[in-house]
Amino acid sequence: MTARESILVVEDERQIREFIVSALTGVGFSVSEASTVAHAASLSATHPPSLILLDLGLPDRSGIDFIRDYRAWSATPILVLSARAEERDKVDALDAGADDYLTKPFGIAELRARIRALLRRHPLTQATASATLRFGDHVIDCVNRIVRRNGLPIHLSQIEYRLLAFLAANPGRVLTHRQLLTQVWGSRALESHQYLRVYVGHLRQKIEASPAQPKHILTEIGIGYRFEP
Amino acid sequence: MHSACRYHPSPRTLAGLVLAATAPLLGTLAISPHSAAVDLSNMALMYVLIVVVMAVYFGRFAAILAAMLSALSFAYVFVPPYFSLEITEAQHLLNAVIMLAVALLVSHLTSRLKQHAESAERKSVESTKLYELAQQLAGALSREEVVDYAAMFLSRSLGAQKTRIVYADSGKADDASVSHALVEQCIKRHRFLTAPAADGRKLFYLPLSSAGGSPGALVFEAESSALENSHTVKHVETAASVLAVALERSYFVDRARKTEIEHTAETLRNSILSALSHDFRTPLTALIGMADTLLDARVSADRQQYLLESIRKQALSISEQMTNLLDMAKLTTGPQHLAKAWQAIEEVLGVTIREAGAHWPERPITVQIAADLVPVNIDAVLMERVFWNVLENAAKYSPAGTPIEVAAVRTETATEITIADSGPGIPPRQLEHLFERFARGQTESDIPGCGLGLAIARTIVEAHGGKITAENRPEGGCCFRICLPLGDLPDFDAMEATS
Structure with a gap:
């Protein structure tokens, strides 16, 4: 860690905000706080944070609106905090560009783990984009569009390759059905979640040691998929 | 089938008349060269034969025409004096008259028989249709289904379109073309009414009166001649009474x-x-x-x-x-909307097991997934709740560290998921109340929970048309069995080919 990483906590419940702040400052993060979307927007512009913790139910505007506006100019990771009753909002937030979510109630250990995972993906200095992605025993050569396991190429169809490359390029991030469909098939297949499931099934057969208990392509039921390298 | 209730002569009748006019003449021409060799009474029989054939195939009018012409030809050509209508001998006159009488009688009888046969056939077709309607309605539980079947029936019987049911108390009709006054009129007078519709067609109002619910009328659009025939009216009215009973039942359901x-x-x-x-x-x-x-x-x-x-x-x-x-x-509370989709069951189970592994790291959980599983049509979010609740139940009520066994197999009609533990099992008298709300395995215990997990599981499984059961295993512990119906799998290969 080169500089102290700063986290912006946007949460209107004072008790929850206080416990999050103390949990994060305790491990060396510098933390700023906001309790409204308006305050969060100005803070994020004046003191750009390395990560934003965002509660969806805020008093002035919806957290999803904030994500949409913020994504227009910044790629800083956003971790959404949601209550269980807001299932639909969670998907909307991820569609709008949030990176991950945490359902209340959550423990401090889990919160810190998620934050670390997101910061690892987005180091302070923008990573130089790499044409080679690695996970497990696999290497994806994005230039020649070849996937190898232990040096041996695996045969993947066009769609399977695109799906895998997109997943692997976003490790740890929850990708919604909608995001995957738009990215891999283009906008025309938006409603066909079935395609996605079928192809994820095929992909798991090809890259997972045990397709029924996958280690890399994890299902987030009702939301989408998360890729773990 | 073309409607037999029109009064214009059909092409078949016309053809019959033409044939009836020509056949006696042709017969006369055929026999006249041999008139010397053939007995007069045999010739008469030939004409009778022609008349009978006409009666059988073309009905009464053709037969009468043929009989007249036959009698004339017979008298003119074969009865001496030849080529004159004069009949000199009384015997010959008798011959011609009897022939005419026999021909008329036979034609009358055959055409009556034919009419009977036709009407019997029509009735049998109608009653088959009514029977089909009654059978379909027996399975219909909602008003919408009843209307659908009624529309199907009327479109087949009368070529009716835009069939709907209008209730007398519904205030105003859904579409402007239906007159509410006519609906009330036809219910009050217990008979069907008509109103002109576009393209020379008519709008028919058929009363549907029943004891329960509100009375209404079956409204449909058809050719203006559709209900001119009294048979058809009776047929449709019978159908309407069957529909009224079905509607009444749907109301009570x-x-x-x-x-x-x-x-x-x-x-x-x-x-x-x-x-x-x-x-x-x-x-x-x-x-x-x-x-x-x-x-x-x-x-x-x-x-x-x-x-x-x-x-x-x-x-x-x-x-x-x-x-x-x-x-x-x-x-x-409220009807549950299932976000159903075809889903690999092992994918959903995998999520539950992953979470369980994080929740109870010291618990060995074994998983056996059959190779021949097919996707099931489920709401994955809800089904995951089912698996989690059952698994959590197993973890709560069996000693820490004992294994939990999860398996999924395919039977003839269902995908079957079993979750088994090695705990103390379930006391037999509790087995039947296990899935009721607020039922607790051990009523006063330090195991947390309020007895909702399994009730939720059952509600969700049953909403999917499946079944959840529990039993004690002979080797100890209890086993929960979740059966999800297989359903009609869409063609995934075709889907891929088009992508």
Whole structure:
């Protein structure tokens, strides 16, 4: 860690905000706080944070609106905090560009783990984009569009390759059905979640040691998929 | 089938008349060269034969025409004096008259027989249609289904279109073309009424009166001649009375369902209140007590650690019970919308097992997934709740460290998921109440929960048309079995080919 990483906590419940702040400052993060979307927007512009913790139910505007506006100019990771009753909002937030979510109630250990995972993906200095992605025993050569396991190429169809490359390029991030469909098939297949499931099934057969208990392509039921390298 | 109720002569009748006019003449021409060799009475029989054939195939008018012409030809050509209508001998006159009489009688009888046969056939077709309608309606439980079947029936019988049911008390009709006054009129007078519609067609109003629900009328558009025939009217009226009975039944089914929903909602409210007052108050009291103990500075460091962990555990358990209560409330109030999709069951099970692994790291969980599983049509989010609740139940009621076995197989009609533990099993008398709301395995125990998990599981599984059961295993422990119907799988290969 080169500089102290700063986290912006946007949460209107004072008790929850206080416990999050103390949990994060305790491990060396510098933390700023906001309790409204308006305050969060100005803070994020004046003191750009390395990560934003965002509660969806805020008093002035919806957290999803904030994500949409913020994504227009910044790629800083956003971790959404949601209550269980807001299932639909969670998907909307991820569609709008949030990176991950945490359902209340959550423990401090889990919160810190998620934050670390997101910061690892987005180091302070923008990573130089790499044409080679690695996970497990696999290497994806994005230039020649070849996937190898232990040096041996695996045969993947066009769609399977695109799906895998997109997943692997976003490790740890929850990708919604909608995001995957738009990215891999283009906008025309938006409603066909079935395609996605079928192809994820095929992909798991090809890259997972045990397709029924996958280690890399994890299902987030009702939301989408998360890729773990 | 073309309607037989039109009064214009059909092409067949016309052809018959033409044939009837030519056949006696042709017959006469054929026989006249041999007139010397053939007996006069045999010739007469030939004409009778022609008349009978006409009667059988073309009906009465053709037969009468043929009989007249036959009698004339016979008298003119074969009866001496030849080529004159004069008949000199009384015997020959008798011959011609008897021939005419026989021909007319036979033609009358055959054409009557034919009419009977035709009407019997028509009736049998109509009653088959009515029977089919009654059979379809027997399975119809909603008003929409009844209307669908009625529309199907009328379009086949009369070529009717835009069939709908208008209720007398509905205030105003859904579409402007239907006159409410006519609906009321036709119900009051117990007979069908018509109103002109576009393209020379007519709008028919058929009364549907029944004891229950509100009276209404079946309204449809058809050719203006559709109900001119009294047979057809009777046929359609019979169908209308069958429809009225089906509608009445659908009305009562609907009412019974609503009453039941209200009743369950009421029971649920009461149960939730009692759960909140008891099951939540107990752990909350414990929480307050433990926090107070911590505030007391004299607690040892070890003890502090223990109390803090307990507080965390208690709070998590309250949160879980809250989730269950909310789920149950959501599932029982209002009709549940299932976001169904074809899903690999092992994918959903995999998520549950992954979470269980994180939750109870010391628990060995074995998984056996059959190779021949097919996708099932489920709401994955809800089904995951089912698996989690059953798995959590197994973990709660069996000793820590004992294995939990999860398996999925395919039977002839269902995908079957079993979750088995090696705990003490379930006392037989509790087995049947296991899935009822607020049923607890051990009523006074330190195992947290308020007895909703399995009730939620059952509600969800049954909403999917499946079944959940529990049994004690001979080798010890209990086994939960979730059966999900296979359903008609869409063609995935075709889907891929088009992508």
